[in-house]
Amino acid sequence: MRGEVPVRLTTTQMTMAGFIAGILTSSAALADGGKPLDGLRGAIEPSGLSIEAEYTGEWVSAHQGAADGKSFFLDNVNVLVNWDLEKAFGLKGTTLYMNVLGNSGDRPNDRIGTLEGVSNLEVADGRFKVYEFAVEQAFGDNTSVSFGYIDLNAHFYATDASGLLVGPPYGIGTELAATGSNGPSIFPSTSLALVGKFKPTENSYLRVGVFGARAHNWGDPGSSNNFNEGSLVIAEAGLTSRGLLALGGWRYTDKVAAYRPTGPAASIQPWGIYGLVEQPLIESETGPSVTGFVRAGVSDGDTSDFTGSFSAGFLVDRALPGRPNSQFSLGVRHAYVSDQFKDTARSNGDTPKSGESGVEVTVADQLTSSISLQGSLHYAPNPGAVKSAEDALISSVRLTVAF
Template sequence: MRAGPAAVALMALATAATGDEWALVYTGESFRNLSGGLQEDSGYLGNLDATMEWRELSWFGDGGTAFIYVLGNHGDSPSEVIGDAQTYSNIDAPQALKLYELWYEQPFADGAASWKFGLIDLNSEFDVVEAAGLFQNSSFGIGPDFSQSGENGPSIFPTTSLGARLHWGFAGGVYGACILLDGVPGDPDNPRGTHIKLESDDGLLSTCEVGWEDKSDEGQISKLNLGLWRYSEPVARLDGSGDENNNGWYVAASHRLWHDWHSASALHGFVRLGFANDEVNAFARYRGAGLQWVGVLASDDSDALGIAIAQVENGSPFLRAAAADGVDLERTETAIELSYRFVVTEWLALQPSIQRIHQPGMDPNLDDATAISLRFELGLAGEP
């Protein structure tokens, strides 16, 4: 049975009273490719997030948390118009309604550590750069070096897998975390609905991250994180010479470069590098960086202006394999995004953005693309 976004909203609101905190957010995005790419065209896409959280549970000890997240997507794909490889919009996904996350988290060691088990979005805790969260290009979420991996991607938007995570915090803001996940989230042949299929040849995706974070009452000041990931099930090399394990690593840093002590205005900068085994992956390297100015016009932190650049690079084995098939490709694709988000009311935010994409899809036959979008967020949240 299939249901639309309205049905999800009714489901969330009908059950909200049983949770400690609930939220319902609909994100809509109207876009137009002005020039270049595959074709000049426009469209619309939408994303619905319905979440509920129960806190201070005592199922396995004090302080447990349970969480459920229903996800709905619909509409057009900007990347099908632009032809880009990095995915223009981070809410671009096949039309579907699904249970996205369902997990239980339990703290231990006097709150210094916690474990989590269930359907988990890897990118909710790993490979996260808070200062990059403003931007709409998917590469500013999880890097394309990592998101390309696996038979059906890692356990990220829009399909998650069953897994277990351990997190440990140390003195001075140092932390370490590891997660084990089913290596093939959902059903690669069916993007609709929620599918938990634990096949013997799926293998496991393991990811570990260590980092340091400095926070104040005003939010994050600095963060440095390093992550490594690996699939246990070998995959075929691009040159057809056998099998090899799929693995990679990433490193990111962000820092509050300037802060107005008389207001919430602040300037944040970030940089991220990612690397993947180019014997089995198309993308070998990724480089991204950007600036975000919070509190541009508003006296609080309710608006933000940012500019960022994301560049993904094809590996030499992939380029050789493509050339052998008669396909000539460029080595890199570069996206530059300028975006401004502001809160209109407590339930509405608007965000116009423009992106310039150099060598979309690494296709030498495509002109550089310029695309614009206007995103809006409608949100409701509450507690009993």
């Protein structure tokens, strides 16, 4: 029945509403403008330890398309621990960091049917895991090396101005996200990696990373050998004198089967290049400030369903009058599909398009030092890049509690 919400969703919503209400009404720390863990942070700070914890709950509702009338709930828990080993043990420039990640809830895109997804919280299988665990060694102010389980997207193919948008393609290009047997080392699973960062000048940087080609964290099913399918090598160079201008490239060391519609299948090393532009458009100390972004990438096009992707948009800080922490963002996206995808669609009786597009608008505000609220609206014409699919219209609401 249209508009019917599963009992499980209603129960979850009631539980979350009670949880948030309890925090808002009973926590003296929140009433005083602090966070519940501020006392613990103060106690452990002399030892070089710092801790941040955050819970995000999201309600996704479909208003048009394959999932019309359906609602979904999903959530995310992050616990970040940093340990300054110089302060603790005198190890100059050494930091140990860990990110514990927990996800649960529904999988809305299974019903909505977009290629690129509508929520960057959605996972195939929810569980708690040690998502990142690495040590970073700094050599002076301009050079550092990190080793361990590392999120590739924390260092490569990222723009700050697109970070408020909740659609996955605004975090990392779809043509890279779709590679690897279990994806590259990005949410929700990372791999062992070595990442080096170097700043030749104050306004430039070079980053190089070698990641296990098979993402797998402790707690994930299957083989834990991140390098049993080779490595993913990636490099990015950028200028930061005003905003960001960057160029990056990546390549897998092992060959995989390639799809060639005009000839026999071959084996090649998947590869891609990408570019990032992020520039301030309106600058203000007190009123709205606007930053624009453009992100684009291409790949070999023979080893996945995508040949490239493009996204662009802008972020407005201090978007609402009298709300200094409010933000507004708009993003447009397009993923170009490969010949392999098109031929598969035709064999299933569909008429494929050249790719999938989408538009997202979102507004967020920090209500207290610990509570923030964000609402988003997504529109995706012909989701799944097939002409027969009805246009999708989706809204989402996120409530985030920082501890």
